[in-house]
Amino acid sequence: MDEQTRIELEAAAFRRLRKHLMEDRTDAQNIDMMNLAGFCRNCLSRWYQEAANERGIEMTKDEGREAFYGMTMDEWKANYQTEASPEAKEAFKVSHG
DSSP, X not given: OOHHHHXXXXXXXXXXXXXXXXXXXXXXXXXXXXXXHXXXXXXXXXHHHHHHHHTTOOOOHHHHHHHHHSSOHHHXXXXXXXXXXXXXXXXXXXXXX
């Protein structure tokens, strides 16, 4: 496989993951993803921002989140985020504290 095809396939897989998380599984909460997989939508948006910055494209944390989420963080929270359970909060402290 040539390099350009590999890049295109990786980009397609990323777009599919983003669509899945943003359209199909809005019920999957970031804290639960962090507890289970060690990454969440915020991590993906940060990696997107960091990739832009590495290429000389100025992008803030909030701009990276909006690019990934397709809306502001406040909009996402109002529409989809629920209060984390005490168990999820404790699990997060243990694994990421």
